[in-house]
Each structure stands twice: as C-alpha cells, then as structure tokens.
Amino acid sequence: xxxxxxxxxxxxxxxxxxxxxxxxxxxxxxxxxxxxxxxxxxxxxxxxxxxxxxxxxxxxxxxxxxxxxxxxxxxxxxxxxxxxxxxxxxxxxxxxxxxxxxxxxxxxxxxxxxxxxxxxxxxxxxxxxxxxxxxxxxxxxxxxxxxxxxxxxxxxxxxxxxxxxxxxxxxxxxxxxxxxxxxxxxxxxxxxxxxxxxxxxxxxxxxxxxxxxxxxxxxxxxxxxxxxxxxxxxxxxxxxxxxxxxxxxxxxxxxxxxxxxxxxxxxxxxxxxxxxxxxxxxxxxxxxxxxxxxxxxxxxxxxxxxxxxxxxxxxxxxxxxxxxxxxxxxxxxxxxxxxxxxxxxxxxxxxxxxxxxxxxxxxxxxxxxxxxxxxxxxxxxxxxxxxxxxxxxxxxxxxxxxxxxxxxxxxxxxxxxxxxxxxxxxxxxxxxxxxxxxxxxxxxxxxxxxxxxxxxxxxxxxxxxxxxxxxxxxxxxxxxxxxxxxxxxxxxxxxxxxxxxxxxxxxxxxxxxxxxxxxxxxxxxxxxxxxxxxxxxxxxxxxxxxxxxxxxxxxxxxxxxxxxxxxxxxxxxxxxxxxxxxxxxxxxxxxxxxxxxxxxxxxxxxxxxxxxxxxxxxx
Numbered sequence: 001x002x003x004x005x006x007x008x009x010x011x012x013x014x015x016x017x018x019x020x021x022x023x024x025x026x027x028x029x030x031x032x033x034x035x036x037x038x039x040x041x042x043x044x045x046x047x048x049x050x051x052x053x054x055x056x057x058x059x060x061x062x063x064x065x066x067x068x069x070x071x072x073x074x075x076x077x078x079x080x081x082x083x084x085x086x087x088x089x090x091x092x093x094x095x096x097x098x099x100x101x102x103x104x105x106x107x108x109x110x111x112x113x114x115x116x117x118x119x120x121x122x123x124x125x126x127x128x129x130x131x132x133x134x135x136x137x138x139x140x141x142x143x144x145x146x147x148x149x150x151x152x153x154x155x156x157x158x159x160x161x162x163x164x165x166x167x168x169x170x171x172x173x174x175x176x177x178x179x180x181x182x183x184x185x186x187x188x189x190x191x192x193x194x195x196x197x198x199x200x201x202x203x204x205x206x207x208x209x210x211x212x213x214x215x216x217x218x219x220x221x222x223x224x225x226x227x228x229x230x231x232x233x234x235x236x237x238x239x240x241x242x243x244x245x246x247x248x249x250x251x252x253x254x255x256x257x258x259x260x261x262x263x264x265x266x267x268x269x270x271x272x273x274x275x276x277x278x279x280x281x282x283x284x285x286x287x288x289x290x291x292x293x294x295x296x297x298x299x300x301x302x303x304x305x306x307x308x309x310x311x312x313x314x315x316x317x318x319x320x321x322x323x324x325x326x327x328x329x330x331x332x333x334x335x336x337x338x339x340x341x342x343x344x345x346x347x348x349x350x351x352x353x354x355x356x357x358x359x360x361x362x363x364x365x366x367x368x369x370x371x372x373x374x375x376x377x378x379x380x381x382x383x384x385x386x387x388x389x390x391x392x393x394x395x396x397x398x399x400x401x402x403x404x405x406x407x408x409x410x411x412x413x414x415x416x417x418x419x420x421x422x423x424x425x426x427x428x429x430x431x432x433x434x435x436x437x438x439x440x441x442x443x444x445x446x447x448x449x450x451x452x453x454x455x456x457x458x459x460x461x462x463x464x465x466x467x468x469x470x471x472x473x474x475x476x477x478x479x480x481x482x483x484x485x486x487x488x489x490x491x492x493x494x495x496x497x498x499x500x501x502x503x504x505x506x507x508x509x510x511x512x513x514x515x516x517x518x519x520x521x522x523x524x525x526x527x528x529x530x531x532x533x534x535x536x537x538x539x540x541x542x543x544x545x546x547x548x549x550x551x552x553x554x555x556x557x558x559x560x561x562x563x564x565x566x567x568x569x570x571x572x573x574x575x576x577x578x579x580x581x582x583x584x585x586x587x588x589x590x591x592x593x594x595x596x597x598x599x600x601x602x603x604x605x606x607x608x609x610x611x612x613x614x615x616x617x618x619x
Contacts, residue, residue, distance in 0.1 A: 040351025086147025233298025293318025
C-alpha cells in the first residue's frame with residue numbers, strides 16, 4: 001500500500017480549508033508516580049493497568065491513586081534499555097477466568113510469554129505464584145525484543161517479536177523462526193497453546209504460529225476496536241520509521257519488507273523472501289528531529305466519546321523527537337496523515353480505557369497523559385439584528401467565539417475580517433475562525449427583512465361573489481389590496497391585518513389582485529399579487545333537482561340524470577379555478593384522469609339555466 005497523503009501543519013495560513021478541519025491533538029496530564037512505564041492496558045473496567053519495565057504492573061484508579069497488581073521484578077531482566085516487562089493482555093473472559101498474559105525478558109535474556117491468574121480473594125492483586133509459561137523464545141541479542149500482546153477480535157492471542165537485534169540479520173524474512181514476526185495463537189483449546197489451522201503457514205513452509213512477518217522491531221501494535229483493523233508501528237534502521245496496516249479482512253501472511261526494504265526504501269532486493277509479495281507501509285517518515293524522528297511508538301485508533309473530532313484517527317508518535325501524528329483511512333489503500341509537531345518525547349506506549357479514551361505514558365518521568373483534541377469545544381455563536389427592509393442594509397451580526405485560544409483569524413463569506421459585521425442586507429453570512437492552536441470553527445448566521453412584500457399568499461372561501469385572501473404579516477403597518485376584472489376599474493381596500501375578504505364580486509369571473517405595503521424608512525412600495533375566479537351562479541333551484549350526479553362519490557366515471565336537458569358542462573376545482581368544458585352528448589361523463597378530490601360541475605341546460613353540483617372523486 002503506497003498511496004500516502006501527507007499533510008504537514010507547518011504554516012497554517014496555507015491550505016486552511018483542508019488542514020484545520022482535522023483534530024488538534026494535545027496531551028493532558030492525568031497521573032504520575034510510575035517507574036519507567038511502557039504499557040497502558042484496560043481489563044474492561046474503570047481501572048488502568050500500567051506496565052513498568054522493571055517488572056511491576058500497577059493499577060491506576062480513577063481518583064489518581066495506584067497500587068501494585070503484580071510484581072515479578074525478581075524474574076525480569078531489565079539491565080538493557082530494551083529489556084524488561086514489555087507486554088500485558090487480559091483474556092477476553094478475564095472477569096470469569098481471571099487470566100492475564102505478560103511478555104517479559106527473563107534472567108537468561110530470553111523472551112517468556114506467560115499466563116498469570118488474579119488472586120481469588122482480591123481483584124486488585126495478582127497471584128504471583130500462578131505463572132504458567134506459554135512460550136519461551138531464545139533471543140540472540142539484548143535488543144529488538146518487541147513485546148506487545150493483544151487479544152484480537154477473533155479471540156486469539158497476538159504476540160509481537162522483534163528480529164533479535166544485534167548485527168543486521170535476516171530473521172524477519174525467515175519464516176522458519178519466530179523472530180521479526182507477529183504470532184497468532186489459541187490459548188484456550190490446548191496446553192500451552194495451539195496454532196489456529198487458518199494461520200498462513202500452518203502445516204506449510206514456515207512456523208505454524210506466524211501471522212505476518214518482515215518486521216524489525218514492532219514497538220506497539222493495536223486493533224481498531226470498531227473495525228478490527230490492525231496497525232503495526234515498526235522501528236526502523238538507518239533512515240525510516242514506518243506504520244503498517246493489516247485490514248480486518250486479511251487472512252494473514254503479509255510480508256512488511258524488513259530487511260530488504262526499510263519503509264518504502266529499497267535496501268537490498270536479494271534479502272527479500274523469494275516468491276513473497278511485499279506489503280508496503282501506509283506511512284513512513286525520515287530520521288529527522290524536526291519533521292520525523294528515530295524510533296516510532298505505535299498507538300491506537302480513537303473510538304472514545306469525549307472528542308468526536310478525533311473519531312477514526314490513529315494517533316502515534318516518535319519516542320526520540322516527541323513529534324506526533326494523526327492518521328485516518330480515506331480509501332481501502334490510502335490514508336491522510338496530519339503532522340502535529342512536538343508534544344512530548346519519551347512516550348513509550350499508548351493505551352485505551354474501557355470507553356475508548358486514549359492515554360500515553362512517558363517513560364522518563366513516569367507521567368500518564370490523556371490524549372485530547374484541543375478543538376473539541378471550539379465553536380461559534382451569533383447574535384443577529386435583522387434588516388429593516390429589503391432596500392435598507394442595516395442588519396448586523398455579533399460573533400462570539402467560544403473556548404478557542406487567541407489570537408483568532410476571522411474570515412466572513414462577504415470578505416469581512418472583523419469579529420462583528422454591520423450594514424447587512426438579508427441573507428446568509430458564514431464565518432470561518434482559526435485559533436492560535438490551529439483549531440477551525442465555522443458557523444452561519446441568517447438575516448431576514450423585518451418588513452418586505454407580502455409572502456405566503458393563500459386564497460380561500462371562494463363563492464360566486466366573494467373571496468378571502470390571506471398572507472404573512474411582513475412587518476408593514478398597513479396594506480392596500482387592489483382587485484379588478486379585465487377591462488374594469490380597480491377597487492381598493494385598506495387593512496392593517498394580513499387578511500381581507502372581498503365581496504360584491506361577479507360570478508364566474510377572473511380577477512387580478514395586488515397587495516401593496518410600505519415599510520418604515522424604505523423608499524417606495526412593495527407589491528405582490530395573484531388572481532382568482534369566482535364560482536358560476538346557480539340560476540334556477542327548481543330545475544336543479546332534475547339533474548343529479550350518480551354515483552357520488554365515484555372513481556371519476558359517473559352518470560347524470562336527465563342528460564337530454566343538459567347542453568354543456570364545465571369543471572372547476574374546489575377553489576374555483578376553471579379546468580374544462582364539454583358538450584353533454586350522453587349521460588356518461590369520464591373524469592377518471594383527475595386526482596382524488598372535490599370538484600364543481602356547472603351544467604348549462606338547453607334553456608340557458610345553469611345548475612351547479614359537487615362531485616367527489618375517489619380512485
């Protein structure tokens with residue numbers, strides 16, 4: 001996987017739309033009092049278990065106090081800086097079986113992976129005498145021991161081993177030994193363990209336990225608790241540090257390239273395992289104190305609740321330079337990586353609590369830090385003064401910046417760069433603010449006109465001689481309603497409300513109306529309008545009983561009684577709008593193409609009399 005997107009947060013005025021929507025991570029002091037902590041592990045409750053290199057595991061309680069959970073210092077060789085108690089994993093059924101597993105270097109300078117049991121009488125103390133050795137691996141040198149342990153989503157125990165250190169060797173490319181690999185074993189179905197038959201080299205040309213290989217010194221790997229993807233940080237040699245990625249869908253067997261490749265740099269192709277396909281890192285960085293580092297410390301994908309902006313980001317750092325990065329998967333084979341610069345050096349490990357919040361331990365001081373997003377509470381709020389009218393630009397927006405760190409860079413969508421803006425017409429105004437930490441917040445304020453032309457006009461209660469017109473109150477002190485038939489002089493009604501009923505209208509006539517109003521301080525009038533048609537008159541109630549619609553309601557196909565008396569018929573909708581006219585050639589009328597509803601039928605008889613009937617269409 002070579003498609004890597006690297007974004008460096010070096011000069012924030014550039015590329016601000018891309019960069020500053022990302023989280024701005026920082027370290028928040030959480031606890032102290034630990035001796036060379038190299039691991040932070042959760043058993044699945046509110047406690048954190050801190051692994052100390054010299055052989056102790058301590059419990060860090062929510063109130064900041066700690067106590068010793070396990071002390072195997074007498075069994076641990078910690079004389080060389082890369083030796084010691086290096087890994088801890090709790091069995092998925094820990095609260096039932098009490099099992100946990102540790103990886104340490106024993107007094108013979110070799111790796112031991114052992115199972116222990118919590119004390120039966122005290123859940124905060126382990127039974128030191130309960131050690132049961134799972135794996136013993138001879139180490140050819142004092143460094144590159146790996147040491148991380150995790151139970152994967154599949155319930156198997158994964159164990160990281162370095163290539164054995166010392167002079168450059170090819171252990172990582174040699175599948176007949178366990179060094180320079182991540183192992184996958186089943187600790188539940190056999191004693192001391194069994195290799196799952198699905199492992200890529202099971203009963204093949206390699207060790208049954210191997211899950212992937214080609215690693216120099218994998219210093220911390222982890223599983224994304226949401227997706228099951230694996231991230232592996234591998235400490236480099238002369239030039240590069242790297243982050244490797246194994247998707248949850250993998251069947252194992254990836255070759256991450258050491259020692260024929262270092263990162264994405266080809267070192268010696270002859271050292272690659274013949275016939276093996278290489279999997280390249282999703283990110284690597286140079287040995288450079290300013291923009292890189294010299295020893296990567298792998299982290300976790302954030303899946304907590306406290307900082308939504310960090311969700312899905314893999315957080316990691318460099319032990320020597322103290323530089324931090326956050327990385328997010330974009331597509332199946334590409335990642336976006338953000339450089340956060342120096343935060344703290346000598347960070348030996350990361351860990352997550354039972355809620356997915358991330359922590360880091362600093363090996364020299366023994367401090368524990370919480371990983372936070374400085375931008376998580378950074379937001380904007382607005383106080384809006386609306387414009388008086390559409391022709392008056394006197395609106396304003398007062399911006400309030402919440403929880404950011406001054407100084408601020410402010411840009412409005414209208415080009416303004418001040419905190420508050422004035423002289424505005426109605427519309428949407430978006431503010432983009434960047435604080436001193438590089439946090440970005442955006443927000444939009446909407447201004448309206450307190451007075452404008454009539455809107456939301458509706459026509460109702462149409463009869464042969466009247467109609468009611470309603471509209472939204474747009475802030476005018478009064479309104480003038482003009483209405484007229486074509487060719488006739490207009491009539492005028494003044495009203496202070498947003499409603500008027502027009503009377504004395506002519507039946508079956510089309511009218512045009514206009515609503516005019518003047519807003520205080522605005523020059524000229526605003527005008528809105530429309531039209532309506534009054535209902536036809538019913539001229540003879542005696543004959544009305546002689547023409548009827550049946551059945552009624554109907555599906556649009558119906559009959560009329562005494563159709564021989566009818567000359568033509570016209571159809572109107574319920575508001576009086578004319579729809580069609582036809583000659584009444586038979587008793588059958590077909591309006592089945594009309595939608596469901598109530599319609600008005602106006603029948604003109606042979607003698608000129610007009611009869612009106614309602615028809616209800618229900619398909």
